[in-house]
Amino acid sequence: MSFNKKVAFYTLGCKVNQYETESLKNKLIKLGYEEVPFENSADFYVVNSCTVTSIADRKTRNILRRAKKANDKSKVIVTGCYAQTNGKELLEIDEVDYVVGNSNKTEVIDLIENIEGKSNSSHVVLNDIFKEDEYKELEFSTFREMSRAYIKIQDGCNNFCSYCKIPFGRGKSRSRKLENIIEEAKKLAQEGFKEIILIGINLGAYGEDFKEKITFEDLLEEIVKVEGITRIRIGSMYPDKINSRFVEIMKNNKKIMPHLHISLQSCNDEVLKGMRRKYGTDLIKDRLYTLRENIENIEYTADVIVGFPGETEAMYESSKELIKEIGFSTLHVFPYSERENTLAATFDNKVSPAEKKRRAADLETSEKESARKVREKYIGKTLRVLVEEKKENGYYGYSENYLRVKIIDKENLVLNVNDEVDVKITGCEKELLTGESR
Incomplete structure (x- = not known):
């Protein structure tokens, strides 16, 4: 030692x-x-x-x-x-x-x-990362943010999207053994965590590398059985990995939180094709609208790239309009960044840095308006919030659908970190909802 x-x-x-x-x-x-x-x-x-x-x-x-x-x-x-x-x-x-x-x-x-x-x-x-065929176990990390803990279930990606360098850094998709994931979830529950977040490079690909038949949906059905864990979040999903069974599992298991972070990248068919994504705008609308029809109060966050090679102003505007139509509570907007050894680095019709910057700023402005509308529709409603921290002016935490909430510190109000409380939403301050515990 x-x-x-x-x-x-x-x-x-x-x-x-x-x-x-x-x-x-x-x-x-x-x-x-x-x-x-x-x-x-x-x-x-x-x-x-x-x-x-x-x-x-x-x-x-x-x-x-x-x-x-x-x-x-x-x-x-x-x-x-x-x-x-x-x-x-x-x-x-x-x-x-x-x-x-x-x-x-x-x-x-x-x-x-x-x-x-x-x-x-x-x-x-x-x-050589591509010679890695099995998931390498790490010592349980208990990586936490406030009262949430993360569980890594998968590594690598087989998609090789034209803009993305990550497969060269992470290798082929490799899934963690189901029993090890469940063991870690039980350990976190024993340590007092109520909320866990499943993370990986391509979560929806979980199990595809196993010889035995097992899927991401199988994992979800097992992990909801862990006693003590009351909230399960899914780190990120590709739209094409949202299938009918996934929708049913989310609908029927209240432990799985009504929020998804979507690895979206664009909402224009021509751009998505150039990116080598395995879906188009019809699939995006079908899957996200189906979830909305089946799961009460579900909200979405997403990653979007602007200024991809060949993206015209018309393509950008069509993507922006569909993004606005769907409605996201938060967007992470990235100007396209050329990465060596990727297919997109060889494409012509590059978008200028100034134009990429303009589109990113424009989409972020549009997103703020959409995000405000998402939040304002909850004024007057009650959301269940997991308390994460206490400040001088109140308690803070996230609702089940991943909206940040400030719980107004009324006289005699005593809450503890990791408490789950019902909050009557009374107002909206930029990206923050405000309310009173009930």
Whole structure:
């Protein structure tokens, strides 16, 4: 065991990365390491990188150059998707000592434990991610945000959308064993968590790599049986993975929260075809409207890319109009970012940076109006809220359909974090609903 050694972490990108950082962190703490803030002096700095956009690449490089400012004798290890796809490039950064790809992420622990015996030269620990055929188990991470905990159920993606670099960083779709997922859910319930969020790179592909027949819907039917867990959220879904059985399960199991984050990307058929998405606008409308017809108060959030190569103004406007018609409580809008080794990087008819920026701002403005309408329709209604924090002016939490709610701190009102309460919605302040507990 390595006592008195300090380690600092910095995580970029998605919830999967954050989950994996927590696993590494927990293991090192058990081995006797002390976690310190990234700005403090540490013996080791671990940066878990993202490469979903060029901005994510730049952020990773900037963070790595900051790493040794507090201790120039420290060792800096970069892992994650950018490390997997651009390991040699990262080694050119003076501050970087080791590059460990996603294919070897679990080896970060052994590297740190044995680093004193290694040479001072920088080097790469990196295998071919596409040779990974099975899901690698991590130590239970208990990655949490407020009163929610995350469970990773799947890694990788087989889709190879034309704009996306992530399969090169994550490899083929690999599913976690069902019994291990259920075991982690039970452990979280024993620790007092009521809400869990299922995360992965392509959740709807869960089970497709297993020899035995098992699906994401099978997993949902098993995980709702875990006692103590009262809220189950689904991290992200592709529209084409929303099938009739999925709708029935959501409809018939109140533990599954009436909210979905949709990996949408566009609402224009020509753009979706260029992106190599496996659906068009008719499917989007059919699946999302079917859910609305069957599940009370369901709300959607989504990711959207604007300025994809060949996207004309007319295509953009048609996408914006359908997005407005469907109605989302939140949109994450991304200007198209060209990624090396992707098919879209070879496409002609590039949209100018200025136009991509304009469309992103325009869609965000449109989204704010739609989001306001989504929230205002709940004024006068009662929503069930899980309390996540207390501030001077009230309690805060999320409704079942993932709307942030401020519970007005009336005289003698006493709530605890992790309480579930019914809240009568009385107002709307930008992206926040306000109300009183009943």
